[in-house]
Amino acid sequence: MVHDDPLAAQVILDSVADGVFTVDRQWRITSFNRAAERITGVSRGEAIGARCCDVFRASICESECALRQTLRSNRPIVNKAVYIIDAADRKIPISISTAILRSADGEIIGGVETFRDLSLVEDLRRELEGRYTCADIIGRSPAMRSVFELLPAVAESDSSVLIHGASGTGKELVARAIHNLSPRKRRRFVAINCGALPDTLLESELFGHRAGAFTDARKDKPGRFAVADGGTILLDEIGDVSPAMQMRLLRVLQERQIEPLGSVDPVPVDVRVIAATHRDLAELVRDGGFREDLYYRINVFRVELPPLRDRREDIPLLVDHFIARFNALQSKDVSGVSDEVMQVLMRAEFKGNARELENTIEHAFVLCRSGLIELRHLPLEIVESSGLAPDITLRGASLSSLEAVHVADALRRHQGNRTAAAAELGIHPTTLRRKLKRLEVELPPGDGRSRRRR
């Protein structure tokens, strides 16, 4: 029998992709397979003989240990979602299943727990649902560390927050993280770009309107403040709102009440306000473009997001993160970037900050199916902005690969619309189609043609 041979049993356990460990009646680990080592970061040698809770460090160890429940109820637990904190102090979402271990004569000798790493699934789900925490903001630089250190304390309080940072630095991500770390996390997070809407529309969007308030207002519509009641509202680009709207926002912040358009009764709201801007509000106040009283109302906590050029040491981490994300989203197997590409990325300007770096990696994914991202896969303007010598940037780039870069660039600029891209390149759409096939250029994910069909 295989199970009588401990070595054979270990080989079988090590071949399983899920983590598996067994414990005796004293909760000491008696076996620990290779996947368990990988997921927890604890070696078998250190795990065997240790208390399972000291190795596994799961969120349920203290309150509702699954193995304990199984041993007590005599019923297995299947695919219960929990998280562990691994040896490198990372929070890993897992699903666990448990069963009782019996000896040959039926005596209970312990339990067995199997667990599966759900990090990838959780990453994708979070991407879809927009649930972000500190752990989603990438950076080890001193500039970002000071932001991380500030966020939990900021989240715990209920004061207004002003997030200042250039475009693409992750202002909304930080606002979501503050919301998700705060006691308001079970209620809604609502974001609105104040700079994108004219005053009348913005007022209706923020405060809502009653039926008949204006032409076409046939039904009551709740505003974003009402939707975010009990939760958090992000007023993005607050530096771009008109003086009249500033006055209205000030009243909401002071009185904690909104007046929907067409209504005479104020409605109380309990909303935490986070404002964000790329502008220097203090300077705007000095120039008379922004109300001083509103500035002080929203500037209780200030979070300063550094531009990417001030935290270049974070670029390799960000690149790894974006590659992992696009690999998951596009089912590809890109392993990383070449040394030359990293050299270029570390020197490129990235005026659009982390968002531009993300777009750069996405662009490279169009041209690179697997293996390393090479220079020929990068947008030319990024390579040029790095200021590296042409012989470095063009090394290894054939004429056809440069052509592929130009074609992919044009497609990206026109969101995959081939007719528009062909017009920009000065060629017929049929010629472009032939080139796409010959150069093996993949269309961007949301290409123009499929969008029209939907």
Place this chain on the structure above:
Amino acid sequence: MRIAMPVWQDLVSPVFDVARTVLVADVDTVNGRTRAFESHAVDPARPATTLQNLGVDVLICSAISPPVEAALWMVGIEVVPDICGRPEEIVAAFLGGAEMLRRYRSPGSRRWHSRPGDRRDKEVAEPTPAPVDGGRR
């Protein structure tokens, strides 16, 4: 000095983030004596504020997630993570120095060196705080 430890079943809790009780010890670091142990409830939504209100200087715990650890450092509480075992023994080891405390390190801990004598005592003296890197894998 006030030391806090999350406790469960007479042991340091596996994960501080979800711990419900902390044992707070007043220790005399000069004479190496522990004056008193008290048990307090923790508000899991505001762990940093809870410990700050208790006047805690140092938290000794097993697992702790980077955001919670950052919140504690932010309010001036020193965190000594990756420690497991019986709280009374751990406080005594804490007063005895890093070399003694290391005997209680969690299995697989990356912050405490695995083998005594591998590194200089100076390096072992203080476990390094976790890089607050967003925890990306």
